[in-house]
Amino acid sequence: MALLRLRNPKGPNAAEIERKIKRGNALRQGSSWRGSRGLLALLLVALCACGVAAWLYLASLDSDITETLAGRREMISSQPRVYSVQCSEDYENYKRYPGCTPQKCGRAVTDGVVTSEEAQALRRLAERGLALAGSEGGRAVSYNISVHNVMLRRKDASILDLHSGALSMGKQFVNIYRYFGEQITDVFTEEDFKLYRDVRGRIQAIIAETFGLDPTLMYLTKPTFFSRINSTTAKTQHDEYWHPHIDKETYGSFDYTSLLYLSDYGSDFTGGRFVFMDQNGNRTVEPRAGRVSFFSSGSENLHRVEKVTWGTRYAITVSFTCNPSHAISDPSLP
Numbered sequence: 001m002a003l004l005r006l007r008n009p010k011g012p013n014a015a016e017i018e019r020k021i022k023r024g025n026a027l028r029q030g031s032s033w034r035g036s037r038g039l040l041a042l043l044l045v046a047l048c049a050c051g052v053a054a055w056l057y058l059a060s061l062d063s064d065i066t067e068t069l070a071g072r073r074e075m076i077s078s079q080p081r082v083y084s085v086q087c088s089e090d091y092e093n094y095k096r097y098p099g100c101t102p103q104k105c106g107r108a109v110t111d112g113v114v115t116s117e118e119a120q121a122l123r124r125l126a127e128r129g130l131a132l133a134g135s136e137g138g139r140a141v142s143y144n145i146s147v148h149n150v151m152l153r154r155k156d157a158s159i160l161d162l163h164s165g166a167l168s169m170g171k172q173f174v175n176i177y178r179y180f181g182e183q184i185t186d187v188f189t190e191e192d193f194k195l196y197r198d199v200r201g202r203i204q205a206i207i208a209e210t211f212g213l214d215p216t217l218m219y220l221t222k223p224t225f226f227s228r229i230n231s232t233t234a235k236t237q238h239d240e241y242w243h244p245h246i247d248k249e250t251y252g253s254f255d256y257t258s259l260l261y262l263s264d265y266g267s268d269f270t271g272g273r274f275v276f277m278d279q280n281g282n283r284t285v286e287p288r289a290g291r292v293s294f295f296s297s298g299s300e301n302l303h304r305v306e307k308v309t310w311g312t313r314y315a316i317t318v319s320f321t322c323n324p325s326h327a328i329s330d331p332s333l334p
């Protein structure tokens, strides 16, 4: 029977069978197409999921803020808020100065040392000083300030150093005292300098008290400067303020760093928070006019500043050393 069927495939139902076979084939083809469409959709979904996961991961790299040490709306006025950390071994590589070299390390924040009126006055001083670069920006009057050019250049920001007179103009610096001569007294007054000295003295005293130091054995060092950062500041490859860094490595002479903020995070600018980058997470300080944040300058205090996304951020970096040969004196009008 089987042989018979093979020999005579085109029986009476052959046409019908052929149709069925064709329909079957067509159906099978359709379902395999539907199957591969399903597979494609699945692949797309998987790709999207991977994309979302990658995006979330990248976003988390910049936003894994775990703790706010000092929020913008808080007022830390009576005693500094202190956060202790173990001193790094960095200090063993440097000469020790008893009474000053960090034995206790950490960070602290206080809103009780500089009043908001004083912060406002210092901010106006910064605005006036930094505006000198704006009005002269296009002219070929600038030259490099050799003393601490390298250090100042690390910042993608406008810098004014009242001590040396260095004012950043684009990628270069001009010495405002030399360039403007006597006319600089139209911009800064004796009172401005007195305020600056007073504030510096109070910051020194609170650092000494907090870390148990002898204030007469710590000295102001360079660079000590005003900074202005906004979201449109020109960016060059190596002048970027948001890079993580250790002040002792970056600036050499620093043993204690302090930052006096002259504008408010959230209302004067967004972004621009200060971030301590600890191994177990980030700890932020939100700038607030009059707020002083200070810390030991070794690698126990690796930090960075978030990119400013809107507005203008003003601050002063006031730094102290234990090494008397790195001491500088307070700025004064020439």
Ligand SMILES: O=C(O)CCC(=O)C(=O)O
Binding pocket: 227, 247, 259, 274, 303, 304, 305, 315, 317
């Ligand atoms: O402006 C700040 O908050 C920090 C600046 C800073 O890290 C520095 O000057 O070394």
Ligand SMILES: [Fe+2]
Binding pocket: 245, 246, 247, 303
């Ligand atoms: Fe720093």
